[in-house]
Amino acid sequence: MLQNRRILIGITGGIAAYKVCELISSLAKEGALVRAIMTEGAKQFIPPLTVATLCRHHAYTDQDFWQPTHARPLHIDLGEWAEVLTIAPMTANTLAKLAHGMADNLLTNTVLASTCPILLAPAMNTDMWQQRVVQQNWQHLMQDRRYHRVGPGTGILACDRVGDGRMAEPHEIKATLESLLYTGGKRNLAGKRVLISAGGTREYLDPVRFISNPSSGKMGIALAQAAMDRGAAVTLVHGPIDSRLMSSVYGIQSISVTSAAQMQDAMLKLFPAADITVMAAAVADIRPRSCSLEKLPKSALPESLPLESVPDIVAQLGDRKHSHQILVGFAAQTGDIMTPALDKLKRKKLDAIVANPIDQPDTGIGSDRNQGIFLHKSGNQKSILPCTKLALAHQLFDWLLAQ
Ligand SMILES: Cc1cc2nc3c(=O)[nH]c(=O)nc-3n(C[C@H](O)[C@H](O)[C@H](O)COP(=O)(O)O)c2cc1C
Ligand SMILES: CC(C)(COP(=O)(O)O)[C@@H](O)C(=O)NCCC(=O)NCCS
Numbered sequence: 001m002l003q004n005r006r007i008l009i010g011i012t013g014g015i016a017a018y019k020v021c022e023l024i025s026s027l028a029k030e031g032a033l034v035r036a037i038m039t040e041g042a043k044q045f046i047p048p049l050t051v052a053t054l055c056r057h058h059a060y061t062d063q064d065f066w067q068p069t070h071a072r073p074l075h076i077d078l079g080e081w082a083e084v085l086t087i088a089p090m091t092a093n094t095l096a097k098l099a100h101g102m103a104d105n106l107l108t109n110t111v112l113a114s115t116c117p118i119l120l121a122p123a124m125n126t127d128m129w130q131q132r133v134v135q136q137n138w139q140h141l142m143q144d145r146r147y148h149r150v151g152p153g154t155g156i157l158a159c160d161r162v163g164d165g166r167m168a169e170p171h172e173i174k175a176t177l178e179s180l181l182y183t184g185g186k187r188n189l190a191g192k193r194v195l196i197s198a199g200g201t202r203e204y205l206d207p208v209r210f211i212s213n214p215s216s217g218k219m220g221i222a223l224a225q226a227a228m229d230r231g232a233a234v235t236l237v238h239g240p241i242d243s244r245l246m247s248s249v250y251g252i253q254s255i256s257v258t259s260a261a262q263m264q265d266a267m268l269k270l271f272p273a274a275d276i277t278v279m280a281a282a283v284a285d286i287r288p289r290s291c292s293l294e295k296l297p298k299s300a301l302p303e304s305l306p307l308e309s310v311p312d313i314v315a316q317l318g319d320r321k322h323s324h325q326i327l328v329g330f331a332a333q334t335g336d337i338m339t340p341a342l343d344k345l346k347r348k349k350l351d352a353i354v355a356n357p358i359d360q361p362d363t364g365i366g367s368d369r370n371q372g373i374f375l376h377k378s379g380n381q382k383s384i385l386p387c388t389k390l391a392l393a394h395q396l397f398d399w400l401l402a403q
């Protein structure tokens, strides 16, 4: 997804600038072509030599802007070159300049001289961030569809204060950049409500023992990220998952559940309002027939466990579906993936299903990558080669919108 993609990074004068080195490094390692523009402020925090070395390319500063040696103005060249521009960290000062169309350095001139999507990663002290004029500038800029956001988050700041204004983590900025490179900044799910389920469920036998599966929730989170980056209002219902995985999806509604019964309650409640629902959760099919409120002593554990089946959530959604709604399932399979997926598509009245092999190396459950076949009720099909879960999520939305 990142190989040979042209990413321009604007670095401004905040303490979070040190973290952008990690972003540049990970983008470069995945084959992206990275160029950086540093403000005079940024140079106070990290040396251009560090940035240039990580970019494998000269780091541009205001000295370059005023050089008489360029055949064409540098801000025009850089603006035309970039497929996407991210400003990380973005100071209150640079935010104010962007909000008013100012152009007094290489970075702000490049912003005005380019048309690519721009991803902003603000970072500042909480009082600065919450300042009325800063919020006004931010709201103003966010009305411009050219601008996309990542963060800021809440957490510990350099002044030891805990609050809003923490820069998004490098991996979160990277995930949003990948989305923007995929969509070119298109928000083709704007106005749509997208409901996604993710992760496994736990079916308890007693307070410490349960039946579950190794689903990480990564596929559902990638779907939430892709839908959010396309402008949808996203709700994610997820089983127990690593909360760090959730940190890149800002501004979505997330509902945490544990058991299949809780997931069923949440999904049935939310489903009527959803335009598109994707069931990526690995919901248990069976559960212990009874659950003890007290921990069972070892001696009281049954030799064989009486089980019962769990209500089939996706089939219930299929029964309740209205014609304007799109319902998509996942079928994780070993061996032949097509036959059971086609059967599930029909039986559960889905619009589409992703047939998903889980016996292939480096893809599927728990992995960052996935592959499979999209199957539509119309008979249309599309094979997806191994790719990141985010890339698969974007391909799924593009394919659904084209059906
Ligand atoms: C130690 C130090 C830390 C700073 N951290 C931030 C910050 O996190 N966010 C911010 O908006 N400004 C911060 N500033 C203020 C900016 O550096 C200052 O507003 C500068 O003019 C920004 O210029 P630029 O936007 O062109 O890079 C900091 C300043 C200092 C001295
Ligand atoms: C400074 C830092 C990058 C530190 O991150 P870290 O805790 O991961 O080392 C993070 O706290 C952040 O993004 N802060 C926002 C900017 C800030 O703290 N500015 C100075 C306020 S006094």
Ligand SMILES: [Mg+2]
Pocket: 282, 283, 284, 285
């Ligand atoms: Mg199932």
